[in-house]
Amino acid sequence: MTILQIKNAGPMMTVQDLGRKGMLHAGVSRCGPMDAPSMRLANALVGNSDEYSAIEFAMFGGTLAVSEPARIAVTGGEIDVKINAVSVAPWESHWLNPGDMLSIGSVKGAVWGYLAISGGINVPKTLGSRSTHIRTAIGGLDGRCLIKDDILNLGETAPAPLMTVSQKRAFHGNVIRVVPGPQADYFDTGNWQTFLGNHYQVSAKRDRMAQALEGPEINAAGGHDIVSDGTVFGSIQVPGSGLPLVLMAERQTTGGYPKIATIATVDLPKFAQTPTGAPVRFVRITAEEAEELVIADRQTIRNQLANIVPKTDQA
Amino acid sequence: MKFLKGLRKGSAFKEQQGHPPARFLHCGDSAIAVELASEIDETANRRVIALAESLDIRPIDGIEELVPTYRSLLVLYDPSIIRGQKLIEALQNRLASLVVSVKSQRTFSIPVLYGHEAGLDLEEMAKMKGITPEEVISIHSSAEYRVYMIGFAPGFAYLGGVPEILHTPRRKVPRQHIVAGSIGIGGKQGNINSLAGPSGWLFLGRTPLKLFDPNRTEPFMLRAGDVVKFRPVEREEALDLDAAVARGDVSVEANIL
Numbered sequence: 388m389t390i391l392q393i394k395n396a397g398p399m400m401t402v403q404d405l406g407r408k409g410m411l412h413a414g415v416s417r418c419g420p421m422d423a424p425s426m427r428l429a430n431a432l433v434g435n436s437d438e439y440s441a442i443e444f445a446m447f448g449g450t451l452a453v454s455e456p457a458r459i460a461v462t463g464g465e466i467d468v469k470i471n472a473v474s475v476a477p478w479e480s481h482w483l484n485p486g487d488m489l490s491i492g493s494v495k496g497a498v499w500g501y502l503a504i505s506g507g508i509n510v511p512k513t514l515g516s517r518s519t520h521i522r523t524a525i526g527g528l529d530g531r532c533l534i535k536d537d538i539l540n541l542g543e544t545a546p547a548p549l550m551t552v553s554q555k556r557a558f559h560g561n562v563i564r565v566v567p568g569p570q571a572d573y574f575d576t577g578n579w580q581t582f583l584g585n586h587y588q589v590s591a592k593r594d595r596m597a598q599a600l601e602g603p604e605i606n607a608a609g610g611h612d613i614v615s616d617g618t619v620f621g622s623i624q625v626p627g628s629g630l631p632l633v634l635m636a637e638r639q640t641t642g643g644y645p646k647i648a649t650i651a652t653v654d655l656p657k658f659a660q661t662p663t664g665a666p667v668r669f670v671r672i673t674a675e676e677a678e679e680l681v682i683a684d685r686q687t688i689r690n691q692l693a694n695i696v697p698k699t700d701q702a
Numbered sequence: 703m704k705f706l707k708g709l710r711k712g713s714a715f716k717e718q719q720g721h722p723p724a725r726f727l728h729c730g731d732s733a734i735a736v737e738l739a740s741e742i743d744e745t746a747n748r749r750v751i752a753l754a755e756s757l758d759i760r761p762i763d764g765i766e767e768l769v770p771t772y773r774s775l776l777v778l779y780d781p782s783i784i785r786g787q788k789l790i791e792a793l794q795n796r797l798a799s800l801v802v803s804v805k806s807q808r809t810f811s812i813p814v815l816y817g818h819e820a821g822l823d824l825e826e827m828a829k830m831k832g833i834t835p836e837e838v839i840s841i842h843s844s845a846e847y848r849v850y851m852i853g854f855a856p857g858f859a860y861l862g863g864v865p866e867i868l869h870t871p872r873r874k875v876p877r878q879h880i881v882a883g884s885i886g887i888g889g890k891q892g893n894i895n896s897l898a899g900p901s902g903w904l905f906l907g908r909t910p911l912k913l914f915d916p917n918r919t920e921p922f923m924l925r926a927g928d929v930v931k932f933r934p935v936e937r938e939e940a941l942d943l944d945a946a947v948a949r950g951d952v953s954v955e956a957n958i959l
Contacts, residue, residue, distance in 0.1 A: 411769045411778070412754070413922040414856045414896070414914075513916050523856055523897055525916055569727035569735045614742055615853060615860070617769035617776025619733045641771055641853030649730030677731035678781035685782065 389455040389541040391504060394488070396534050397447035399595065401519035402508045402527035404440040410514060411617070411640045418518040418526065421499045421595060421636050421659040424688050425462045425556060429503035431692050432460035432480040434547035439507030440517040442533070444500050448491020451502070452483075457544050458505040459483045462556075464497025464660065479551040479698060480505075497558075497660040498593075506542030520637060522596065548697040556691065558657040561586075561665065563650055564672045564680070565623065569616070570645035573609030574625070581605055582647060586666035587631065593663065595637035600667075604629025607645045615643040621650030621658075623669075635659065651677040653684040721749065724797055726790045727774075731781055732766075736793055737774040742891075744862060746773045747850050751927040752802040753793075762792050770926045771851045772860070807848075809929040809959045812894070812909050814843065815940035820884050820908035822877070827887075827904060831867055839934055841865050842885075842906060847892055847930040855899070857914030857922045861892035861930060876902035883908040885932065894924075910943035911957060920954045931959070 393400075403426065406419025420426040420443055430439050448466065460480040461468045468475050469490040475481050483489050483504075494500045510517050510528055519527025528537060574582070587602035611627040618624075622634040624644040633650065634642070636659075650658055651672060661667055672680075725737040736753065739746030753775050754768045764784030769776035779789055816839045817824045828835040847861040869890045877900065880886075884895040886903035893903060896913035909932075913923045924930070935943070946952050 409767055410856075411767050411776075412852065412926070414852045414854060414858050514921060522899075525856075566728050566730050569729050569737075571727075614740075614772045615851070616735055616737075616771045616774045617729070617733070617853075619729050619776075619778070621730055639854050640769060641851065646729070649728070649733075652731050674728040674731055674786050678785055681731050682782050 389453060389457060389506065389544065391508070391539045391541050392452045392454075393533050393535060393537040393539070394450040394452060396449040396532070396537070397444045397491070398532075399443075399445040400449060400533040401443050401521065401595075402440050402510055402517055402533070402539070403443045403519065404517045405437060406518050406636070407514055407516040407526075414640050415514060416520055416523075416637055416640060417620070418516065418520045419636050420501070422463065422501075422656040424656055424691070425499070426501045426503070427688070428478070428552060428556065428691060428695070429460045429462040429501040430507075431695050432462070432478070432550045432552070433458040433503045433505040434545060434550075435503055435505065435507050439503070439542070440510070441501050441503040442508065444491070444502070445494075445498055447493050448500055448502065451489045451491075452485075452487065453504070453541070454485055455544070456482055456484050457541060458547065458549065459489060460503050460550075461491055461500060462503075463494050463500030465495040466500050467492030476551075478555045480549045482549070496662065498662060499660060504541055505544040505547070509540040509542045522637065549701050550695045551698045552691065553694040553696055554691070558660055561661070561667045562670050563654045563658050563667045564677065565648035565650055565669045566674045566677045567648050567671055568646070569649075570607075570609070570613060571647060573607040573613075573645040574605060574647050575608045578605045578608070582631070583669055583671060586668050588666050589661045589663055591663045595635060597638065598633040598635055598658070600631045600633065602630070605631065605647065609645060611644060613643055613645050615641045618642045618646070619649060621652070621655050622646045623648045623650065633658070651680055653677070653680040721745075724794070726793065728786060729776065731786070733776055733778045734786060734789060734793070735774045735776050736797070739773040742772050742850070742862065744848065747848070747862070748802050748927075749800060750775045752800055753797065754926075755803075756796055756800060762789065762796070764789065769853075771853060807927050807929050809931065810924065810957050811931050811933050811959050812911060812957065813935040813939065813943060814885055814907045814909050814932045815937060816842075816907035816934055818907070818937065820881050821906050823904035824906050827868070827870060827906070830870065838868070838906065842868060843932040843934050847932075849924050849926055849928040849930060851926050852922070852924065855897050855914075857896035857924065859894045859896070859913060859924045859930070861894070864890055864892045866890075870904050872902040873904065874902075876900050880905060881908060883910065883912070885909060894930075910940050910947050911952065912947055918950065918954070923954050923957070
């Protein structure tokens with residue numbers, strides 16, 4: 388069996404697949420990647436289908452080695468990737484041989500990076516998924532972040548050419564589109580103007596569960612406590628502090644703060660990848676418009692996956 | 703999307719008129735909250751669960767998942783299969799013909815070791831209410847509770863039906879570590895913690911049962927709509943139960959009355 392050795396791990400390095408579906412009613416978070424399209428591209432580059440798990444990391448990767456030859460690909464933002472101190476391109480697959488040292492440096496212009504390895508990470512499934520849910524310690528490797536000296540079993544590497552994307556994913560501008568609600572009416576016109584008329588900085592208080600924002604306070608005329616209801620990836624809660632808190636991939640399934648708006652699915656990867664300290668501006672769209680956008684975006688992602696091509700240099 | 707496994711038996715009546723109109727609240731482009739009341743209300747909660755059951759038995763194409771909560775049902779959908787506006791129309795029709803079953807729920811008997819290490823607030827609550835800890839236990843274990851929702855964490859149960867004398871505000875400063883299985887009160891709600899973690903609720907004891915065990919055939923003990931009764935047990939029985947649970951010898955069914 389091929390094994391992956393973690394020689395050094397960056398912060399918040401976890402095993403993820405596309406998440407746990409169908410158990411929100413039992414309180415189980417969907418989990419999964421913060422930037423799903425980037426992870427899907429990484430998997431496709433090494434010949435893995437969407438069901439395979441990969442490694443997600445924040446800010447900085449680490450150093451890793453394998454016991455048998457495997458193909459690897461790193462995606463997310465612009466990332467320094469080296470094999471044995473020689474730079475190799477992200478958004479492409481490369482062979483990693485026993486004895487090689489894979490070094491993944493910092494993620495530039497983004498936050499979340501993905502390392503896919505041919506055959507995927509072969510940890511057992513918990514409740515139907517390999518995704519690590521840190522808060523409840525399920526999935527991944529013992530339900531926790533990967534650390535130095537961890538060893539992971541890999542699936543089998545089937546023969547396949549090395550691949551590259553024809554176009555890297557990039558995020559333009561800092562506009563994040565939102566659909567008002569579900570508690571839009573807890574906020575009066577003045578507070579809506581505050582929310583939409585100002586920039587909010589992406590706070591350093593961020594993890595896989597939630598992203599805090601800094602900026603002008605928003606007050607809920609209807610109060611900052613509601614009877615708890617369901618949440619989604621992108622729910623913008625406004626707790627008593629008046630500072631919006633966006634629920635992310637590892638969110639709790641229900642919450643008791645009013646939610647002024649929900650980030651349009653199409654803009655979730657961009658929001659998740661916004662570097663700490665950078666400003667974002669929220670723009671209101673209708674649910675119908677957001678639906679059109681997500682339907683079109685799925686086609687764009689399908690095209691990106693279809694436009695992965697063999698590298699001309701197969702070294 | 704299985705919210706429930708199989709049909710339940712029980713008498714039923716057709717949805718009566720006179721409920722406040724449902725609100726359909728967009729939660730982005732892939733979810734709609736069907737809100738049936740503004741406050742915690744047993745009738746509304748029964749309708750939320752009945753709507754989820756109905757959608758489980760006769761699904762609407764494009765619905766991916768259902769999350770019943772106190773007074774609303776979160777419906778997650780795939781907009782490439784059904785658009786939100788069409789889904790709202792379909793949900794409105796479903797609500798208009800909704801049948802709420804009245805004798806369908808499972809009733810659980812949950813053993814509780816009151817007081818001791820996990821009953822952090824038993825003495826304090828007795829003092830606050832001017833009664834003895836034994837009276838608190840007797841009142842708490844005589845009531846019948848309803849699981850209004852499972853949320854926040856896997857298997858975490860929110861209960862209605864806490865006797866009024868036991869209603870107590872949450873602590874201003876939450877405690878950092880509450881053991882799994884702790885039985886608590888927060889305001890007029892009750893709960894059973896499924897996992898260890900921080901909490902501002904007040905705790906009377908703990909159950910040796912695991913509400914969530916990913917290694918058990920049925921990982922989740924309770925679901926929204928279940929009825930819960932607490933059965934006080936002595937320390938010896940609690941320790942025996944702890945051991946049986948650790949061995950994997952306690953099934954979910956064994957606790958259904």
